[in-house]
Amino acid sequence: MNELYSRKDEIEGKITRHTREFLEKFGHVSSFSSQLVTRLTDFALRGKHIRGSLVPFTYALLPGREVSFDAITDVAAALEILQSMLLIHDDIMDQDELRRGKAAIHALYMNDGRTLGVTDPAHYGESLGICAGDVATFLAMRIVASMEADDGLVRSVERFIADELMLVGLSQMQDVHHGQIDGSMVGYDDIIRTYRYKTGRYTFSLPMSLAGLLRGSSHDIRQILEKTGELIGIIFQIKDDELGLFGNPESTGKPNDSDLREGKKTVYVQLLRDLLKDEQRKKLDRILQEYRGPADQEWVLDLMNTHGIREQVEADLLRYRKEIDDILSSLPEEVAELRQGLEKLTDYNMSRSR
Amino acid sequence: MNELYSRKDEIEGKITRHTREFLEKFGHVSSFSSQLVTRLTDFALRGKHIRGSLVPFTYALLPGREVSFDAITDVAAALEILQSMLLIHDDIMDQDELRRGKAAIHALYMNDGRTLGVTDPAHYGESLGICAGDVATFLAMRIVASMEADDGLVRSVERFIADELMLVGLSQMQDVHHGQIDGSMVGYDDIIRTYRYKTGRYTFSLPMSLAGLLRGSSHDIRQILEKTGELIGIIFQIKDDELGLFGNPESTGKPNDSDLREGKKTVYVQLLRDLLKDEQRKKLDRILQEYRGPADQEWVLDLMNTHGIREQVEADLLRYRKEIDDILSSLPEEVAELRQGLEKLTDYNMSRSR
Numbered sequence: 001m002n003e004l005y006s007r008k009d010e011i012e013g014k015i016t017r018h019t020r021e022f023l024e025k026f027g028h029v030s031s032f033s034s035q036l037v038t039r040l041t042d043f044a045l046r047g048k049h050i051r052g053s054l055v056p057f058t059y060a061l062l063p064g065r066e067v068s069f070d071a072i073t074d075v076a077a078a079l080e081i082l083q084s085m086l087l088i089h090d091d092i093m094d095q096d097e098l099r100r101g102k103a104a105i106h107a108l109y110m111n112d113g114r115t116l117g118v119t120d121p122a123h124y125g126e127s128l129g130i131c132a133g134d135v136a137t138f139l140a141m142r143i144v145a146s147m148e149a150d151d152g153l154v155r156s157v158e159r160f161i162a163d164e165l166m167l168v169g170l171s172q173m174q175d176v177h178h179g180q181i182d183g184s185m186v187g188y189d190d191i192i193r194t195y196r197y198k199t200g201r202y203t204f205s206l207p208m209s210l211a212g213l214l215r216g217s218s219h220d221i222r223q224i225l226e227k228t229g230e231l232i233g234i235i236f237q238i239k240d241d242e243l244g245l246f247g248n249p250e251s252t253g254k255p256n257d258s259d260l261r262e263g264k265k266t267v268y269v270q271l272l273r274d275l276l277k278d279e280q281r282k283k284l285d286r287i288l289q290e291y292r293g294p295a296d297q298e299w300v301l302d303l304m305n306t307h308g309i310r311e312q313v314e315a316d317l318l319r320y321r322k323e324i325d326d327i328l329s330s331l332p333e334e335v336a337e338l339r340q341g342l343e344k345l346t347d348y349n350m351s352r353s354r
Numbered sequence: 355m356n357e358l359y360s361r362k363d364e365i366e367g368k369i370t371r372h373t374r375e376f377l378e379k380f381g382h383v384s385s386f387s388s389q390l391v392t393r394l395t396d397f398a399l400r401g402k403h404i405r406g407s408l409v410p411f412t413y414a415l416l417p418g419r420e421v422s423f424d425a426i427t428d429v430a431a432a433l434e435i436l437q438s439m440l441l442i443h444d445d446i447m448d449q450d451e452l453r454r455g456k457a458a459i460h461a462l463y464m465n466d467g468r469t470l471g472v473t474d475p476a477h478y479g480e481s482l483g484i485c486a487g488d489v490a491t492f493l494a495m496r497i498v499a500s501m502e503a504d505d506g507l508v509r510s511v512e513r514f515i516a517d518e519l520m521l522v523g524l525s526q527m528q529d530v531h532h533g534q535i536d537g538s539m540v541g542y543d544d545i546i547r548t549y550r551y552k553t554g555r556y557t558f559s560l561p562m563s564l565a566g567l568l569r570g571s572s573h574d575i576r577q578i579l580e581k582t583g584e585l586i587g588i589i590f591q592i593k594d595d596e597l598g599l600f601g602n603p604e605s606t607g608k609p610n611d612s613d614l615r616e617g618k619k620t621v622y623v624q625l626l627r628d629l630l631k632d633e634q635r636k637k638l639d640r641i642l643q644e645y646r647g648p649a650d651q652e653w654v655l656d657l658m659n660t661h662g663i664r665e666q667v668e669a670d671l672l673r674y675r676k677e678i679d680d681i682l683s684s685l686p687e688e689v690a691e692l693r694q695g696l697e698k699l700t701d702y703n704m705s706r707s708r
Binding site for chain 2: 022025026029030031032033036089092093095113116118119120123124126127128130131132133134135137138139141142145146151152154155158159161162163165166167169170171172173174176177180181197
């Protein structure tokens, strides 16, 4: 999917430029400024930039008004910085010390705290991580509020981003909640709802719809971008679950038992759990609480096989795919390019192996 | 200082209206939506609204362009919601379970976690508190991006808020850092710098300058608003330190040993510490780390008396006051009302007893 990432370099350039400007403005204010800029830039640049990339990708598929490339990459860079903020805060919530192969932001501050000999390095790290995320939020706002485009357009972009990020926050609350309560209290529909709002709307609908706003697309077209974004996101997230259980660690880059080890409530696990009774269900809950190794993994995968869980999920995936096709086939001929582009994006997500 | 708070009811009405609109839009999304709105509204309404109130207060003192009262109270409500967000995150960092006389937001979620029987209620509460703060940030952005005013003006307001909130985040990092390292690593200038940026710019310069932006005031006038805001904020914060050590608990509403108990690095403590040596300095550090009761308090206050610390701080206060007077006396006659208003605001801060 090279088209998707064709503007990656420019987006990265923008992230670097904006964080550097931050330093020029605020470097004198705090002894933390320059270190924060280094850490934030490094962190933001380590991502795949799928959200940022979807802005120029979708923009290129749409007819309509022209805005400057500078404005497009500003929106993309702002989304990537917001994504960094969310990950920084998420890592604190999940107590993950690694992110994108390196230390998470709060883990870096935690290490500083250890070096300084503070009383509670973990709390020191979390506190500075919360601040770092907050600073990133306002940096992203600053970028959008300063972009070169029609003032009214900028305000629409801002309103859209604010609404979607409120949704993300609410979904994240649900996610934190699901992560801490036992499986009996989470249903399959709850999981799909989180996928729809947290991944679907946020990772796909948001950048795709922003491209629609930039182009001045009709309300109908923007509705279609939102709706297909949600569905592509659900597919993306189910694929993530699939790769987490059945993927090849060499291509995914992570062990195929890490989701079980983390007790992640994936669609696979939830469908299986709904079919199990008594002792088997108890054992599954125990594994999700306290994973003991390959024998547990084998037991889960065998049961999934017996109950045909992969087939059920595959059927769901095809159902979502069909929904997308139905929406896209209703598109008028003027946006044939959009239809093809979104089909390609869907195919890519359906078939990805990493 | 009744004039300052004369628009309190309208600001509170705006906060309630905007959080209610949030619920109408996002109520269906998450089981957390309606509870969050209740908690956030309740939390935001419990404040004194000094930041919000300074917007209409300063606006009324300035000549210039008229904007709708609706726009003015939108900016005020947004500032108050941002303030709530900062307090929600601060309380997590400070591990304060009480705020404004009631449970802090993360403490409410912590209690929910206990009721639900989650493994780690404290972490559950902190995680949901981080999310709640993030949602509040985007709600504030949404309010500003939607206010009824000239598009270009709104963008200036947004840029200004984003810059100042980045400053707050950086100062908060410094504050967390100061709170966790021992006194020998914090200087008097560091403390004043935190007061300038965290209280001064944020609590005073920001709302005052926003009023200047709304009025379309000249660059010079806005510089004066920023500068006097910083100085009034330093005075405000030093007064806070004074009341925390020497205030009457009946008017301040908090015990006059709570700052010592918390080991707060106030200007008083820092000036004293700089003058102490060996055993006395060690004892002071011990008290700040582990306060043992009235005998400690008496020891500190006696030493402050011996070294004339209150007199030194009083001299500093007068110096800041003089700086403000010098700035205000340079103001042209057209803004005589502004001069009088800011003098009154300064007097109020110099003499407040709660």
